[in-house]
Amino acid sequence: MTQVSTTQAGPRIKVPMAMLAELTHRCPLACPYCSNPVDMVGRSGELSTQEWTNVFRQAADLGVLHLHLSGGEPAARPDLEELVAASTEAELYSNLITSGVGLTAARLEKLAANGLDHLQLSLQGIDHETADLYGGYRGGFDKKIAVAGWTVALGLPLTINAVMHRHNLPTLDRMIDLAVELGARRLEVATVQFHGWAEKNKAALMPTREQVQKAGETVHAARLRLKGVLVIDYVPADYYATYPKACMGGWASTSLNVAPDGQVLPCHAAPTIPWLTFDNVRERPLKEIWTHSEAFNSFRGDEWMQEPCRSCARKAVDFGGCRCQAMALAGDAAATDPACSKSPLHADLLAAAEVASGTRDADLIYRRMATPKQLARTQNA
Amino acid sequence: MTTEFPETARPRLLKGVRSRFDQARDTWLLLAPERTLELDAVAAAILAEVDGERSFSEIVDILAAKYNAPKERISADVRTFLSSLVERRMLEVDVP
Numbered sequence: 001m002t003q004v005s006t007t008q009a010g011p012r013i014k015v016p017m018a019m020l021a022e023l024t025h026r027c028p029l030a031c032p033y034c035s036n037p038v039d040m041v042g043r044s045g046e047l048s049t050q051e052w053t054n055v056f057r058q059a060a061d062l063g064v065l066h067l068h069l070s071g072g073e074p075a076a077r078p079d080l081e082e083l084v085a086a087s088t089e090a091e092l093y094s095n096l097i098t099s100g101v102g103l104t105a106a107r108l109e110k111l112a113a114n115g116l117d118h119l120q121l122s123l124q125g126i127d128h129e130t131a132d133l134y135g136g137y138r139g140g141f142d143k144k145i146a147v148a149g150w151t152v153a154l155g156l157p158l159t160i161n162a163v164m165h166r167h168n169l170p171t172l173d174r175m176i177d178l179a180v181e182l183g184a185r186r187l188e189v190a191t192v193q194f195h196g197w198a199e200k201n202k203a204a205l206m207p208t209r210e211q212v213q214k215a216g217e218t219v220h221a222a223r224l225r226l227k228g229v230l231v232i233d234y235v236p237a238d239y240y241a242t243y244p245k246a247c248m249g250g251w252a253s254t255s256l257n258v259a260p261d262g263q264v265l266p267c268h269a270a271p272t273i274p275w276l277t278f279d280n281v282r283e284r285p286l287k288e289i290w291t292h293s294e295a296f297n298s299f300r301g302d303e304w305m306q307e308p309c310r311s312c313a314r315k316a317v318d319f320g321g322c323r324c325q326a327m328a329l330a331g332d333a334a335a336t337d338p339a340c341s342k343s344p345l346h347a348d349l350l351a352a353a354e355v356a357s358g359t360r361d362a363d364l365i366y367r368r369m370a371t372p373k374q375l376a377r378t379q380n381a
Numbered sequence: 382m383t384t385e386f387p388e389t390a391r392p393r394l395l396k397g398v399r400s401r402f403d404q405a406r407d408t409w410l411l412l413a414p415e416r417t418l419e420l421d422a423v424a425a426a427i428l429a430e431v432d433g434e435r436s437f438s439e440i441v442d443i444l445a446a447k448y449n450a451p452k453e454r455i456s457a458d459v460r461t462f463l464s465s466l467v468e469r470r471m472l473e474v475d476v477p
């Protein structure tokens with residue numbers, strides 16, 4: 001991979017592969033594990049069509065290849081069709097990450113005509129009951145099935161993104177079959193990561209250790225059985241793992257996020273690190289932000305690492321795990337991610353996860369723009 | 382596992398899978414859903430002949446002539462590379 005050199009000494013700065021454009025935080029769904037921040041940007045703060053178009057062009061110039069159009073629900077933007085055209089114009093590979101709600105057959109046709117490359121559809125469950133409960137939106141499941149059909153009929157590649165947790169992990173086999181029946185080429189089995197709204201819902205959503213082990217086996221068997229039919233990517237529950245996830249492929253190494261108001265973030269949870277400051281595309285060119293912004297340089301490379309990361313042979317493999325999880329759980333964003341078995345906090349984390357996974361009748365706190373309300377009680381799976 | 386490629390089978394990249402030259406990295410790439418494959422000279426040469434019209438044997442003939450190489454070797458290279466794309470859901474073959 002080609003490296004872009006910087007004028008100052010320090011870690012080498014790579015060319016980013018991907019940019020996540022969070023077009024809006026507005027969303028008709030209310031998933032209790034949404035990765036959006038708890039404090040969200042309202043409609044009036046969002047970048048305009050013109051501003052996004054300009055950001056896409058800058059991203060392409062910087063070397064970005066994949067543009068993920070996300071949210072919130074990106075279809076809540078009436079200019080989504082124009083934004084896809086702008087992405088095509090900038091020669092980016094466009095990926096629409098959607099709940100499906102807000103799309104129609106006509107809109108999807110227009111998106112495809114404007115050059116949309118790929119559609120990633122979220123499924124909260126395998127049927128109306130679970131999907132609509134966890135999406136917090138009645139009728140959502142039927143809508144999603146319709147969107148999957150339109151996508152496949154247009155010949156567009158379809159990915160199903162299945163967010164899994166304690167209550168729906170027992171249905172993983174059926175979820176895999178459903179993805180095949182819908183004509184998906186790819187399935188993302190994403191175990192809930194406990195950031196954003198999910199952090200508030202640990203007791204309700206934390207999988208058990210047995211479930212996580214079983215899920216790993218199910219995915220492995222399905223990959224063999226469905227070779228050439230369905231590609232499966234799997235994001236396991238890292239609390240039970242031996243080593244942490246290689247979060248973002250390394251901080252400020254391969255991708256960047258632009259929030260609805262133009263703030264440029266190394267990852268969507270980065271604002272949970274309170275002392276970081278972020279630049280905005282309204283004030284500074286994207287390339288300058290990628291190269292020089294304090295937020296990006298804070299954890300770039302490995303100079304910032306403490307022990308046990310600093311002398312660890314795996315530091316170039318998992319990069320010390322997730323900075324935001326270190327912040328949330330260790331109170332220090334430069335600490336070893338407590339999901340790592342080498343972290344002094346790992347045993348406590350594991351014990352807490354096991355307690356959480358055994359919680360009965362935990363309240364679900366749904367994602368809301370304003371005050372979160374406790375809306376439903378769930379039965380323990 | 383390699384996919385069966387009858388001589389008359391016509392390979393084609395699926396919609397949403399495309400190659401492009403990347404200036405920033407000075408290389409040919411194959412872009413697909415959530416994937417980026419860096420194409421080496423052999424892979425790029427093979428894909429340049431895959432147009433959904435040419436059959437497997439036509440592609441092998443063209444490459445053998447172009448690179449003055451034995452057909453058996455070219456055939457094995459093409460088969461291995463295209464099979465790997467089938468497994469990744471990036472390519473399909475139409476068998477007449």
